[in-house]
Amino acid sequence: MISDITAARDAALADIAAACALDDVAAASARHAGRKGRLAGLKKGLGSLDSIEDRRSAGAAINEAIAAVEVALADRRTELAREATARLVESERLDLTEHVVAPARGRAHLVTQAWERLEDVFVGMGFRVAEGPEVETDWHNFEALNMGEGHPARGEFDTLFVDHVAPGGSVGSTLLRTHTSPVQIRTMLEQDPPIRIVAPGRVFRRDTPDATHMPVFHQIEGLVVDRGISMADLAGTIDAFTKSFFGRGWESRLRPSYFPFTEPSAEFDIQRPDGSWIELGGCGMVHPNVLRAGGVDPEEWSGFAFGFGIDRMAIMRHGVADIREMFADDLRFTEQFS
Ligand code: FA5
Numbered sequence: 001m002i003s004d005i006t007a008a009r010d011a012a013l014a015d016i017a018a019a020c021a022l023d024d025v026a027a028a029s030a031r032h033a034g035r036k037g038r039l040a041g042l043k044k045g046l047g048s049l050d051s052i053e054d055r056r057s058a059g060a061a062i063n064e065a066i067a068a069v070e071v072a073l074a075d076r077r078t079e080l081a082r083e084a085t086a087r088l089v090e091s092e093r094l095d096l097t098e099h100v101v102a103p104a105r106g107r108a109h110l111v112t113q114a115w116e117r118l119e120d121v122f123v124g125m126g127f128r129v130a131e132g133p134e135v136e137t138d139w140h141n142f143e144a145l146n147m148g149e150g151h152p153a154r155g156e157f158d159t160l161f162v163d164h165v166a167p168g169g170s171v172g173s174t175l176l177r178t179h180t181s182p183v184q185i186r187t188m189l190e191q192d193p194p195i196r197i198v199a200p201g202r203v204f205r206r207d208t209p210d211a212t213h214m215p216v217f218h219q220i221e222g223l224v225v226d227r228g229i230s231m232a233d234l235a236g237t238i239d240a241f242t243k244s245f246f247g248r249g250w251e252s253r254l255r256p257s258y259f260p261f262t263e264p265s266a267e268f269d270i271q272r273p274d275g276s277w278i279e280l281g282g283c284g285m286v287h288p289n290v291l292r293a294g295g296v297d298p299e300e301w302s303g304f305a306f307g308f309g310i311d312r313m314a315i316m317r318h319g320v321a322d323i324r325e326m327f328a329d330d331l332r333f334t335e336q337f338s
Pocket of ligand 1: 178214217219259262283284306307311
């Protein structure tokens with residue numbers, strides 16, 4: 001009897017383990033645990049056993065077997081229900097990978113980075129940011145800057161002219177600005193001294209591209225007009241600027257030079273940590289004729305001005321050998337500067 005019970009229990013447990021669906025579990029339950037099941041049949045046969053002892057031990061073994069089968073049935077039902085839920089969840093899963101992957105991040109161009117940093121540095125020194133048009137009049141670009149018609153210095157700016165017919169039919173003299181200096185004039189005409197502005201912007205010259213020249217490049221103009229401004233203020237401002245834009249390891253120097261719109265004039269160089277000097281811009285005390293063109297009385301006010309090449313500052317700051325590399329649109333280059 002005991003061996004029959006053990007065999008019936010093992011067969012029931014094997015059947016239950018093999019059930020692949022809840023229906024299979026129900027069928028196994030009816031076959032083994034139901035009133036018509038194999039174990040129930042064995043239970044009915046208990047009466048045919050002779051001794052009470054045998055009946056008792058066989059009865060206990062059947063009860064244990066039935067309990068084990070019930071537990072196995074319940075466990076298998078739970079397991080199959082869990083698997084069914086997992087399958088359902090998997091089948092209804094939304095693939096959001098496309099939205100999760102972060103898009104590649106762009107970066108500001110090196111010149112934009114330098115431009116923004118320059119603005120930050122000068123705003124930190126008390127300057128306001130001003131701007132002017134890229135298509136300028138001859139008067140703002142040359143004449144008002146003490147370069148009248150026929151002035152030899154005009155030849156140094158390889159100018160691109162823009163045909164312009166004014167409403168009355170007269171031909172105006174219009175050009176792509178060759179430097180940011182016309183913003184000096186526009187600012188003085190708009191605002192009374194004291195003035196303290198920087199004007200970053202794009203400028204144009206018929207220059208052939210090489211390692212330090214582009215036909216389209218960027219400058220930042222500076223203008224300070226106040227009472228008692230001297231060359232010492234200019235030198236101090238440039239030195240403070242150099243230290244904050246480039247860092248402590250860099251020195252600046254002013255070299256005598258000539259610009260028609262400043263007197264005296266100087267060229268501004270900076271020294272790299274390796275000792276070599278590079279020209280970054282021009283500067284000087286604003287010429288009295290320029291102050292007058294801007295409607296400012298040179299007897300009462302004086303000022304200094306400067307104009308630096310932003311592109312050159314960008315290549316200097318990042319150790320780029322050739323200015324043209326910045327405009328080749330090569331991502332392998334651009335991505336090195338974040
Ligand atoms: C001027 O343009 C003057 N307006 C600067 C100035 C302003 C002097 C105020 C005094 C007072 P210059 O032509 O030297 O000067 O140009 C100034 C700087 O622009 C140069 O030192 C250089 O850094 C940059 N630069 C000039 N030409 C190019 C070019 N083709 N490509 C890139 N940078 C250039």
